[in-house]
Amino acid sequence: MPQPFPATRNTDQSLTQAERTARAEAGMIETAIELLNTVGIQGTTLVAIGDKAGYSRGLVSHHFGSKAGLFRAVLKRITANWTADLHTALDDRTGIAAIGAAIDAHLAHVLRHPEYIRAQNILWGAALDPSSEFKPNVAEFMQIQRESVAAWVRGGQKSGEILPEINPQRIAEQYYGGLIGINSQWLVSPDFDLAAAYTDFKRNMVRLLSAPTTQIRKPDTLNREERQ
Amino acid sequence: MPQPFPATRNTDQSLTQAERTARAEAGMIETAIELLNTVGIQGTTLVAIGDKAGYSRGLVSHHFGSKAGLFRAVLKRITANWTADLHTALDDRTGIAAIGAAIDAHLAHVLRHPEYIRAQNILWGAALDPSSEFKPNVAEFMQIQRESVAAWVRGGQKSGEILPEINPQRIAEQYYGGLIGINSQWLVSPDFDLAAAYTDFKRNMVRLLSAPTTQIRKPDTLNREERQ
DNA sequence: GATAAACTTGCTTGTCACTAACAAGTTTAT
DNA sequence: ATAAACTTGTTAGTGACAAGCAAGTTTATC
Known part of the structure; x- marks a missing residue:
């Protein structure tokens, strides 16, 4: 009707x-x-x-x-949500700025949608299972995420702010592994200081990517910059 | 009889x-x-x-x-195995040397007992579940591991090789998170280059902990050292 | 000090409530 | 009317627990 x-x-x-x-x-x-x-x-x-x-x-x-099919859809939805958030946060940035903004966005996203992150990680944990039906989905998602990071690094290398000797793929692995590891610890330990870990991670990442010339300063100056 | x-x-x-x-x-x-x-x-x-x-x-x-009780015992056994390996690898080292040796030992251990690492991570994944009966065990294990790392950092600060401004707890979180993240990626993606990720992680960790004075060199020298 | 009864512990089988999946239905849109 | 969305009946398989059997171990008696 x-x-x-x-x-x-x-x-x-x-x-x-x-x-x-x-x-x-x-x-x-x-x-x-x-x-x-x-x-x-x-x-x-x-x-x-x-x-x-x-x-x-x-x-x-x-x-x-099946139940696994539903979980696949859940992951898809969560991923889409995160991807949208990331895109608006990045706003065409690349290089070190993109990585810094992405980490900030990640922290904000986790604090904003903890239930999404928790569900995502529970399902990822289940995906480690050899009989898991959605392990390929997880592997593919991680691969795509790493590729974005590698692209940011290459962008920074083009502009000269990141040394050409740095391997974008390796950085992507470290970047993504760091985020997973921090989240894992937070999800298991309720008193884990997520924000502190994220900001520390960001500072370390930026320092690793910055060309050594930016580090040739007096220790005082460097430390003040670190605290900021 | x-x-x-x-x-x-x-x-x-x-x-x-x-x-x-x-x-x-x-x-x-x-x-x-x-x-x-x-x-x-x-x-x-x-x-x-x-x-x-x-x-x-x-x-x-x-x-x-119960089944969960068995899994608890499995984790206990795997943990004991790893702890023994680590102790022999460390051999009373502390500071940056301890962290470097620990990462090497970790890689060796993963390559030597992949079935242990896989089982451990599968169970850790299950521990993320709110209804998990052994989440406290996992949280406690991580806490103990982090404390070891923090102690190494404090040791390095005592001897002067690590700057006193560095926060041992934060380093422990980054260290442990990095290892978890690398393992997670490897477990999901069969073609993940585990050894490369580990050596890169070690190099980055050592660089972060080294006092800035050691980095005030000509870029050429630094790069050659990086490749080693 | 040998030997058998009393006891303890290791292990198996029966049973129960619950689960995911599928097939055969019923209801609702087109 | 017909095809889709949705529900209900059924089935094989699961973990937990209880009851029971079969070994090992201690103790008493000669």
Whole structure:
């Protein structure tokens, strides 16, 4: 039954098939993230998802094929969210400035959406499993992230602020590994000082990338700069 | 029936209760590690452990209380193994030398016992889960590891090779995070160059800790040193 | 000091509530 | 009416626990 005012379609009465699908899938993904954060991967059962999202226990399988399929979709959604945040934060920067801004954005993102980060890392942990169905997705995501970082380094090398001897791929590995490691420690230890670790990481990263000529100063000056 | 030669007790015929227990627990732990590496945490069922270890499916619960209890024991065993390796590698070193030696030992250990590292990380991943029963164990282990690193830094500060302004705790977080992050990337991406990442990490760590006076050189000299 | 009963511990099997997946249905949009 | 979204019935497999059996170990008795 076609409604006269398409703008008010989502008044719970009659929805387009596409709308129903979108609403159901989004609801289940959101519910899964919530459950992952509260009762973990074990407690995130199909029944629990269905109950909390207002559907039956069978709908997850219908839409995502399997529980692993739903988790794949969760990762996809989280990744998209982070990528959007990063793009607006970067704003066409490259080189050292891009890396610094990215680390800042990362910290802000973690503090803003801790439940996303937690869910992401829980699923990444599950991906280490040899029988994991979404390990390739995780590997690919990391590969793409590293490639961005390597591109920033190459940009800095083009402009001369980063020495040409530095290997962009190696920096990308260190950069990305550092972020993963900091997050891992924070997720396990509730009293871990995330902000301090991030700012320290940023300072170290910038120092490693800066050409040695910028470090030929008197120790006093250097230290004051470090504290800033 | 008491045997005349206690030294030949373990000839598969008649075992002391203690011997039986030790053999059974060690067998199940070893089997669990093997299964974690091949079929993952999902495939590591009580039935599979019992089958592979030559016991029944009920013995795990009997000895370790639960599946989580077994995994706790697995982590304990892996940790003990790594700690022993580290101690022999360190040999009373402190300061930058200790950190360098520890990173080398870490790489050697990962290459020597990849199945241990993989199992450890799979279980750590599971520990991120809010319902995890052994998250405190993981957090405590990380805390102890960080304390060691911080002690090395303080040692280096005492001898003067590390600047007093450097925060040992922050360094420990970066150090440990870096190792976790590198391992995580390697575990997910089969073609990840682990050795290259480790040597790069070591070089960066040493550079960060070295007093700036050692960096006031001509760029040429610095670069040659970097390549070594 | 040998020997058998009393006891303890290692280990297995039966059972139960719960889970994911799939197939066969019912309801809703087109 | 027909195809999609969604629900319900069913099944094989899971971890935990309890009851029971089979070894090993201690103690009492001769």
